[in-house]
Amino acid sequence: xxxxxxxxxxxxxxxxxxxxxxxxxxxxxxxxxxxxxxxxxxxxxxxxxxxxxxxxxxxxxxxxxxxxxxxxxxxxxxxxxxxxxxxxxxxxxxxxxxxxxxxxxxxxxxxxxxxxxxxxxxxxxxxxxxxxxxxxxxxxxxxxxxxxxxxxxxxxxxxxxxxxxxxxxxxxxxxxxxxxxxxxxxxxxxxxxxxxxxxxxxxxxxxxxxxxxxxxxxxxxxxxxxxxxxxxxxxxxxxxxxxxxxxxxxxxxxxxx
Amino acid sequence: xxxxxxxxxxxxxxxxxxxxxxxxxxxxxxxxxxxxxxxxxxxxxxxxxxxxxxxxxxxxxxxxxxxxxxxxxxxxxxxxxxxxxxxxxxxxxxxxxxxxxxxxxxxxxxxxxxxxxxxxxxxxxxxxxxxxxxxxxxxxxxxxxxxxxxxxxxxxxxxxxxxxxxxxxxxxxxxxxxxxxxxxxxxxxxxxxxxxxxxxxxxxxxxxxxxxxxxxxxxxxxxxxxxxxxxxxxxxxxxxxxxxxxxxxxxxxxxxxxxxxxxxxxxxxxxxxxxxxxxxxxxxxxxxxxxxxxxxxxxxxxxxxxxxxxxxxxxxxxxxxxxxxxxxxxxxxxxxxxxxxxxxxxxxxxxxxxxxxxxxxxxxxxxxxxxxxxxxxxxxxxxxxxxxxxxxxxxxxxxxxxxxxxxxxxxxxxxxxxxxxxxxxxxxxxxxxxxxxxxxxxxxxxxxxxxxxxxxxxxxxxxx
Numbered sequence: 001x002x003x004x005x006x007x008x009x010x011x012x013x014x015x016x017x018x019x020x021x022x023x024x025x026x027x028x029x030x031x032x033x034x035x036x037x038x039x040x041x042x043x044x045x046x047x048x049x050x051x052x053x054x055x056x057x058x059x060x061x062x063x064x065x066x067x068x069x070x071x072x073x074x075x076x077x078x079x080x081x082x083x084x085x086x087x088x089x090x091x092x093x094x095x096x097x098x099x100x101x102x103x104x105x106x107x108x109x110x111x112x113x114x115x116x117x118x119x120x121x122x123x124x125x126x127x128x129x130x131x132x133x134x135x136x137x138x139x140x141x142x143x144x145x146x147x148x149x150x151x152x153x154x155x156x157x158x159x160x161x162x163x164x165x166x167x168x169x170x171x172x173x174x175x176x177x178x179x180x181x182x183x184x185x186x187x188x189x190x191x192x193x194x195x196x197x198x199x200x201x202x203x204x205x206x207x208x209x210x211x212x213x214x215x216x217x218x219x220x221x222x223x224x225x226x227x228x229x230x231x232x233x234x235x236x237x238x239x240x241x242x243x244x245x246x247x248x249x250x251x252x253x254x255x256x257x
Numbered sequence: 258x259x260x261x262x263x264x265x266x267x268x269x270x271x272x273x274x275x276x277x278x279x280x281x282x283x284x285x286x287x288x289x290x291x292x293x294x295x296x297x298x299x300x301x302x303x304x305x306x307x308x309x310x311x312x313x314x315x316x317x318x319x320x321x322x323x324x325x326x327x328x329x330x331x332x333x334x335x336x337x338x339x340x341x342x343x344x345x346x347x348x349x350x351x352x353x354x355x356x357x358x359x360x361x362x363x364x365x366x367x368x369x370x371x372x373x374x375x376x377x378x379x380x381x382x383x384x385x386x387x388x389x390x391x392x393x394x395x396x397x398x399x400x401x402x403x404x405x406x407x408x409x410x411x412x413x414x415x416x417x418x419x420x421x422x423x424x425x426x427x428x429x430x431x432x433x434x435x436x437x438x439x440x441x442x443x444x445x446x447x448x449x450x451x452x453x454x455x456x457x458x459x460x461x462x463x464x465x466x467x468x469x470x471x472x473x474x475x476x477x478x479x480x481x482x483x484x485x486x487x488x489x490x491x492x493x494x495x496x497x498x499x500x501x502x503x504x505x506x507x508x509x510x511x512x513x514x515x516x517x518x519x520x521x522x523x524x525x526x527x528x529x530x531x532x533x534x535x536x537x538x539x540x541x542x543x544x545x546x547x548x549x550x551x552x553x554x555x556x557x558x559x560x561x562x563x564x565x566x567x568x569x570x571x572x573x574x575x576x577x578x579x580x581x582x583x584x585x586x587x588x589x590x591x592x593x594x595x596x597x598x599x600x601x602x603x604x605x606x607x608x609x610x611x612x613x614x615x616x617x618x619x620x621x622x623x624x625x626x627x628x629x630x631x632x633x634x635x636x637x638x639x640x641x642x643x644x645x646x647x648x649x650x651x652x653x654x655x656x657x658x659x660x661x662x663x664x665x666x667x668x669x670x671x672x673x674x675x676x677x678x679x680x681x682x683x684x685x686x687x688x689x690x691x692x693x694x695x696x697x698x699x700x701x702x703x704x705x706x707x708x709x710x711x712x713x714x715x716x717x718x719x720x721x
Contacts, residue, residue: 016713019716020719023429025424026434026655027654027655030654030669032441032672036669036672045656045657049626056626088591088592089290089592091592120627178590178627178662179662180626180662182657
């Protein structure tokens, strides 16, 4: 009986919900099979989840990033987390370089080091990182760039260890963000002035998130914002809340994202 | 500080404090390992449980896991402990307490009377000796009933939070998701939005939107925009339609400080919202969220395991007679709860501990995409928590929250749970659903998506 009711209303319902979907990407008006989701929507959700899971577990391919940045010197490193399983459970290891790699990093008076880090979505890094590095660097012709460091099993704070070891005044970590079902390829950029491992905190950083054209931030906007932030960080001699006031007392869920 | 010892498999184990013993007795979870608090082996874990089973409950009053001088949550726990209520179990050990909880003597009335006599550490301790089925069986008997415009927590009822989040707080997008949830019979616990920003102006706009929908259709429910408590206080002073005051809370003073809250601030907000008194069938006006891992994430756990410190957050919550408390159980990520198995266990522990302490416990049954979990884990958790008598669950469109980027239960999941367990919505809301034509003759939610339905006027106006 309820199905007949649905069928009778079907055409106008479809029109209503498709009009409402202009206002939100939320999965509204999905209809029902008994109490459950119709098969199509159940499978669509599983497909989105699979894309996000694959993004988390796809291996990082530093060679692909290097190939997209011809002419730029590159160094490959790994964190102290030996594999993905350990990486996911031990953020402390993902924040530390493994000792052998640290010893091979060239030390000099670099203005900035770009760290391209897999984070939670290597897909985001493969798709977006090289262009952001190129476009940002091209806006700062007078800067002295360290070799780009390609980091595997990396958390944001691994950039502290790298910049500190290399003597760089600023680190810019481009990292794959935690994938959502509606966005599995989002890249974040974290700026930190003169980081010191174990001393620098998240409050000392500036962040640009959701770099993900065409639905998120465009390369052009990301590079322009990054270059401006980097310039101001150099003038101020610091990054973090004092560079751009972001005092956010949001709820636990947002704070911990 | 005392030393606790036990011998198992020819090994002698020694635990240097009650906090170390509790941590070692906890089931395996990634957060305790990360904090360096987990048992060093499976055998050490069971040895810790043997030792814990012999600890008298009264010992927890004598040896706080975080010193009284260092932490206002400890002071709250100690200073508000009700010795008279505690008397019936005062001579029991943790092991004996487990057995008593599982008997018929521990019924709804005796559990309710006992709640003010229990401390978070006592309920955390006994939960560590319990299996998942024990946690369900005991929590099911404990009933906590609260009310504002709807009544939450009655036997045979399951309420839902309708969560219509939007990444830019777009009012039309939020309203469309509210319509979707209402048509699926959701929203009797609260219609609650996590705003994308904490700006008072944006929060007020959302509050007015929800207040408008609730008034227009005379829905017996309450709204909440989950902003920081200081934003709510500010908005109440300026006459915004605040039904419930929300705050995330944690189990230590330092972790609460990382959320920008103190007990003093919460006291102030509580007084302000009580003075508004916008409820009709009750006066519980606070809404708290918690979740294992937040104290560790804020580096504010004082060497206490993540489940015990989570239970301490409930001591903060119960000071304010909340309408709703929920643990956002799988939200933070696999470094705290690695997979579906760990998330399920934590969900059952949190629900059990909250109920025993006298709280109206609900859950955000959820996971992130970097945890090893999927929609089958949601179904398993929902079913067990439904049997355990959870007061409410959080529901999102299609189970996908597009603002917070995580997966939760869906409105459909709540329909499933009500159907298989014979659970009904909050009575006032159920009556409204009938009045507005959303119930079929069997009392289930009708499969109405028809444009002729009065509620869809919201949708037609948005679509126009």
